[in-house]
Structures are given as structure tokens and as C-alpha cells.
Amino acid sequence: MQKTPNWSLQQLPEMDMQQLHQWQALLEARTGVCVTDQRRMFLQTSLATRMRELQVEDYQSYYEYVTEGPTGAIEWSALIDRLAIRETSFMRHRPSFDAVHNHIETILAKGRSTQPLQLWSLGCASGEEAYSLAMITDQCLADSASRSPGYAIWATDISLKALEQARLARYPASRLGGLTDTEHARWMRPVDHGKLEILPVLRDRICFTRLNILEMAQAPIRDLDIIFCQNLLIYFRRWRRRDLLNLLAKKLAPGGMLIIGLGEIVDWNNPLLERVPDERVQAYVRRDTHGSLE
Ligand SMILES: C[S@@+](CC[C@H](N)C(=O)[O-])C[C@H]1O[C@@H](n2cnc3c(N)ncnc32)[C@H](O)[C@@H]1O
Structure with a gap:
């Protein structure tokens, strides 16, 4: 890779259409995420900064390097x-x-007492979603x-930096907006x-990977009681959303619930x-082997 000594003195290079398409295709093939033309500037600035x-x-040189x-x-x-x-927040979509909460109560009411509940936050970003799930479940x-x-x-998330922040579990007070006073005082x-730092009683329950x-x-993750996947599939093409949701359905335990973002x-x-x-949420429950929800 060729380096240019006085690069920082120069302006950001302009990205032509062919280069844009090349980077868009790479990103989509490797992550599923489509960069829309409106987000072209973000792509260009992020690449140029790096x-x-x-x-x-x-x-082109950078593309070859990557x-x-x-x-x-x-x-x-x-x-x-x-x-x-x-972008994320605690209890981002409260409903x-x-x-x-309601689904876990239903599972417990059926007398589940030995096998631990298993939950999955997909595209967990810096951890707020996973800790929110932990608060609800613990309660x-x-x-x-x-x-x-x-x-x-x-x-789970694709970004190591996000996972590092999630494991650290420390958040500025200004980012606790979604939590009630009682919730953040308790957890x-x-x-x-x-x-503020999340208490170990919750942190110890979560495996960030x-x-x-x-x-x-x-992935060896299966038999889930809750799969929570919001604000990730929206960046994907529709056919890919469907394929991934069909895979997620198979990862649920009978009676398990899949929750995605409303309208995703x-x-x-x-x-x-x-x-x-419930029209406030987009959630699905896996039928048991006899084809009923009961
Ligand atoms: C907008 S955030 C959503 C965070 C959280 N789920 C929420 O609703 O607040 C999307 C997250 O998905 C992650 N992501 C993007 N592409 C991914 C992929 N192919 N596999 C796993 N995670 C991905 C990003 O790193 C980012 O942390």
C-alpha cells in the first residue's frame, strides 16, 4: 500500500460512482448492510478518515488493502x-x-423451574439493549x-468496539433516558x-460475543426463549430480512418469542x-410441536 507523506494537508478525495458501488457491494456482501445513496457521504467520510x-x-489502494x-x-x-x-438506548422501544416481560411471566406461570431462560440480543451495539433485557428478566x-x-x-454484534463498550457497562447519565429513576437506581x-455502571448481578448474566x-x-445458539432483534434488519434488503428471520424462527425453543422492530x-x-x-409490537411466538401456542 502506497503512503503519501503530506496526505493530511490535502482535501478529502472525491469518490466516483464506480468506487462508490465497489464499496457498497463489499459492505453488503460482508455484512448485509446496504448503503443508500443518501448515506454515501457518511461512507465517504468514514473511509477518508481512516x-x-x-x-x-x-x-482504490485502500480497497485493495482491505x-x-x-x-x-x-x-x-x-x-x-x-x-x-x-445508535441505541436503554428500553429503546418500551412496548x-x-x-x-409478559412473555416471561407466561413461561414462569407454566411452571418452568429448572432450565434457565435463554435470551438473545442480536445487533446489541454498546449493550443497552442486552442490559435492558436483563433488567426485565431479573425483575x-x-x-x-x-x-x-x-x-x-x-x-452479539459485528463491531468489536461496540462489544468492548458493552462489556465495560459504563454509561454517561445523559444516556439513561429510556430508564425510569427506579430502574437506574436499582441496577x-x-x-x-x-x-453509571451496570451492577455485576446483571453483567454476570450476559455473554457479549x-x-x-x-x-x-x-452459531451454536439455539433453543431461545426470547430473540430480540431490532434496528438491524432495517439496513438489509427485504429478501435477506426474510431469510434471516426464517433462520431465527428455527433458533427459538417451542413457545419462545421473536421480537423485531415494528414495521421491519x-x-x-x-x-x-x-x-x-398486540399492534404496538412486532412479535411472534413459536408454536409447540403440536402446532399450538399452548
Ligand atoms: C442501530 S444499532 C441497533 C442496536 C440495538 N439493537 C437497538 O435497537 O437499539 C445496529 C447494530 O447492528 C450491528 N450490525 C450491523 N451489521 C451487522 C451484522 N452483519 N451482524 C451483526 N451485527 C451487525 C451494528 O454494529 C450495530 O451495533
Whole structure:
């Protein structure tokens, strides 16, 4: 890769259409994410910022660097951290978390007492979604009159940087907007620099790990009681959303619930699933082997 010594003095290079399409195709093939023409500027700026750091002068040289050999794979990982849209918040869509709460109560009411509940936050970003699920689940188990089966949460994302932040579990007070005062007083403690940290009782339940959703079929995660996948599929083409949702349906335990963002897919049905009759959420429950929800 050729380096240009006085790169930082130069203007950002313009990306022509052919280069744009090349980068769009690479991103979509490797992550599923489509960069719309409106987001072209974001792509260009992110690439240019990284190229400036590496002192690479043109998009083509950088493209070749990223797509060749083991160093390319390392660079790709760093680049994904820049390109991923990691916007998130605690209890981002409260009705969806209420649906999780209700569903866990239903499972517990059926007398589940030994096998731990298994939840999965897909595209967990910096962890707020997974910790929100932990708060809801912990609360349900504490409130339940029956013996607690315990729980475990998988939280996966393609971005290592996001996962690093998630494991750190420290958030500025300004980012707790979705939580009630009672929730953050119960589940967080103040630490340095005006930040709050999630308590170990929740952190210990969550396994943050890297997973590209396009490689989900190989992941040894299955028999889930809750799959929570919001604000990720919206960046994908419709056919890919359907394919991935069909795979997710198979990863549910009988009676398990899949929750996606409201409106993230229309005209999709899966014979394994039944839509939850609540128009505030887009959730599906896997029928048991006899074809009923009971
Ligand atoms: C907009 S955030 C959504 C975060 C959270 N689910 C929410 O609703 O608040 C999308 C997340 O999906 C991740 N992501 C993008 N492509 C992915 C892929 N192919 N596999 C796994 N995660 C991916 C991004 O890194 C980012 O953290």
C-alpha cells in the first residue's frame, strides 16, 4: 500500500460512482448492510478518515488493502467499527420490553423451574439493549412466586468496539433516558466522571460475543426463549430480512418469542410462528410441536 507523506494537508478525495458501488457491494456482501445513496457521504467520510490515519491517498489502494490477505482482515474489522451505525438506548422501544416481560411471566406461570431462560440480543451495539433485557428478566424472576430457573443472555454484534463498550457497562447519565429513576437506581451505581455502571448481578448474566448475523446459521445458539432483534434488519434488503428471520424462527425453543422492530418486515409469515396480537409490537411466538401456542 502506497503512503503519501503530506496526505493530511490535502482535501478529502472525491469518490466516483464506480468506487462508490465497489464499496457498497463489499459492505453488503460482508455484512448485509446496504448503503443508500443518501448515506454515501457518511461512507465517504468514514473511509477518508481512516485513509487519512493510514496515510493512504486513494480509495482504490485502500480497497485493495482491505480485501487482500490477513492484514486486510484486521483492517476490515477496524473499518466496520467506523461504518456500523451503533445508535441505541436503554428500553429503546418500551412496548417491546413490556412484551418480553409478559412473555416471561407466561413461561414462569407454566411452571418452568429448572432450565434457565435463554435470551438473545442480536445487533446489541454498546449493550443497552442486552442490559435492558436483563433488567426485565431479573425483575420477573424476582417477582415470581415459583422457584427461579435463572437466566442467561447472549448479546452479539459485528463491531468489536461496540462489544468492548458493552462489556465495560459504563454509561454517561445523559444516556439513561429510556430508564425510569427506579430502574437506574436499582441496577446501576455511580462511578467516575459522572458515569453509571451496570451492577455485576446483571453483567454476570450476559455473554457479549462477536457474531456477524450473516454467519448465524453456524452459531451454536439455539433453543431461545426470547430473540430480540431490532434496528438491524432495517439496513438489509427485504429478501435477506426474510431469510434471516426464517433462520431465527428455527433458533427459538417451542413457545419462545421473536421480537423485531415494528414495521421491519411486512408480508412475512413463517409456519413455525404465530404473530402476537398486540399492534404496538412486532412479535411472534413459536408454536409447540403440536402446532399450538399452548
Ligand atoms: C442501530 S444499532 C441497533 C442496536 C440495538 N439493537 C437497538 O435497537 O437499539 C445496529 C447494530 O447492528 C450491528 N450490525 C450491523 N451489521 C451487522 C451484522 N452483519 N451482524 C451483526 N451485527 C451487525 C451494528 O454494529 C450495530 O451495533
